[in-house]
Amino acid sequence: MNWDDAAAESAERLVGPAADREDQAVEAALRPRDLGEFIGQERVRQQLDLVLRAARARGGTADHVLLSGAPGLGKTTLSMIIAAEMGVPIRITSGPAIQHAGDLAAILSSLTEGEVLFLDELHRMSRPAEEMLYMAMEDFRVDVVVGKGPGATAIPLELPPFTLVGATTRAGLLPPPLRDRFGFTGHMEFYAPAELERVIHRSAGLLDVTIDTAGAAEIAGRSRGTPRIANRLLRRVRDYAQVRADGVVTREVAAKALEVYEVDGRGLDRLDRAVLQALLKLFGGGPVGLSTLAVAVGEERETVEEVAEPFLVREGLLARTPRGRVATPAAWAHLGLVPPQGTAGAGTSGDGSGQSGLFDS
Numbered sequence: 001m002n003w004d005d006a007a008a009e010s011a012e013r014l015v016g017p018a019a020d021r022e023d024q025a026v027e028a029a030l031r032p033r034d035l036g037e038f039i040g041q042e043r044v045r046q047q048l049d050l051v052l053r054a055a056r057a058r059g060g061t062a063d064h065v066l067l068s069g070a071p072g073l074g075k076t077t078l079s080m081i082i083a084a085e086m087g088v089p090i091r092i093t094s095g096p097a098i099q100h101a102g103d104l105a106a107i108l109s110s111l112t113e114g115e116v117l118f119l120d121e122l123h124r125m126s127r128p129a130e131e132m133l134y135m136a137m138e139d140f141r142v143d144v145v146v147g148k149g150p151g152a153t154a155i156p157l158e159l160p161p162f163t164l165v166g167a168t169t170r171a172g173l174l175p176p177p178l179r180d181r182f183g184f185t186g187h188m189e190f191y192a193p194a195e196l197e198r199v200i201h202r203s204a205g206l207l208d209v210t211i212d213t214a215g216a217a218e219i220a221g222r223s224r225g226t227p228r229i230a231n232r233l234l235r236r237v238r239d240y241a242q243v244r245a246d247g248v249v250t251r252e253v254a255a256k257a258l259e260v261y262e263v264d265g266r267g268l269d270r271l272d273r274a275v276l277q278a279l280l281k282l283f284g285g286g287p288v289g290l291s292t293l294a295v296a297v298g299e300e301r302e303t304v305e306e307v308a309e310p311f312l313v314r315e316g317l318l319a320r321t322p323r324g325r326v327a328t329p330a331a332w333a334h335l336g337l338v339p340p341q342g343t344a345g346a347g348t349s350g351d352g353s354g355q356s357g358l359f360d361s
């Protein structure tokens with residue numbers, strides 16, 4: 001296997017939103033340490049700055065903070081910054097790690113005064129733990145139930161004041177009583193290309209990678225609005241620059257490297273393009289049912305729906321309609337194909353596919 005094949009093989013979801021093991025190791029080194037270093041998210045940053053300054057001026061604990069937004073946009077990073085700005089320690093855990101109310105009670109009772117508790121994936125916490133959290137957030141108190149059945153007794157436990165920073169990709173799934181207990185809610189947006197360029201320049205500096213302005217712009221344009229992906233692509237481009245070029249990341253080097261890793265100019269990878277290609281070439285642009293589309297690309301229905309589609313929809317390349325998936329005119333243009341006359345992609349009305357057996361979702 002040559003270098004290109006090996007690189008392409010390891011390119012499996014290079015643009016996936018979740019952190020892999022390699023990311024986790026490098027992310028710690030690349031995280032901005034204070035609000036001043038944190039790039040973009042102007043509104044959230046300014047509002048949070050006020051919340052933290054006010055809490056510091058009062059000499060108290062900061063209000064509970066809810067951060068919502070897609071993976072890799074900086075929620076964990078912001079929670080660490082909150083702790084650093086308040087000069088307090090941070091404890092990090094996640095909703096799925098808290099199965100029982102007792103697990104939560106153990107964590108809460110071991111917090112020190114003012115400590116930040118970061119709870120990732122808040123929407124995936126169990127119901128009993130969630131209910132315990134209501135009281136803990138509001139009154140800094142929990143009732144620990146000892147024993148079972150008629151003999152069970154609730155022992156009240158006082159907690160030190162703490163700041164809960166909850167993170168979720170699905171704010172809509174949080175029960176209103178939980179949402180209402182946060183003093184501040186910040187919604188994280190996808191980053192603009194210029195902001196990602198700044199993220200890339202900053203990371204390149206920390207990783208000792210030489211990169212020019214055009215090289216950073218090239219990577220930023222393929223990073224799907226997400227700093228985690230920008231940092232990951234930068235590391236792969238650095239590898240290419242070291243092996244194939246003189247170590248300097250220019251636009252040409254970045255473009256060639258990401259071509260090897262099959263991430264195209266708009267940030268689509270092999271799976272994204274396979275879905276679009278099937279939709280356009282096999283089904284005339286749709287509408288076609290999700291299951292049929294998944295079979296056509298040899299993937300599970302869930303993979304197409306949860307991994308490829310969100311970005312394609314966000315980019316305006318694919319639409320989910322009650323009759324099935326439909327390609328937009330931008331999808332035809334992106335793949336350099338011409339929509340057949342009379343299809344939705346050609347800008348006329350009607351589904352145009354004539355494939356009535358395909359509407360299975």
Ligand SMILES: Nc1ncnc2c1ncn2[C@@H]1O[C@H](COP(=O)(O)OP(=O)(O)OP(=O)(O)O)[C@@H](O)[C@H]1O
Binds near residue numbers: 027030040074078
């Ligand atoms: N505003 C930013 N400026 C610079 N780097 C950032 C910024 N936001 C995120 N990053 C970088 O992106 C990476 C991912 O960020 P982080 O882990 O905070 O995301 P997240 O939203 O918590 O993701 P997840 O929900 O998957 O845990 C980190 O390496 C971090 O340094």
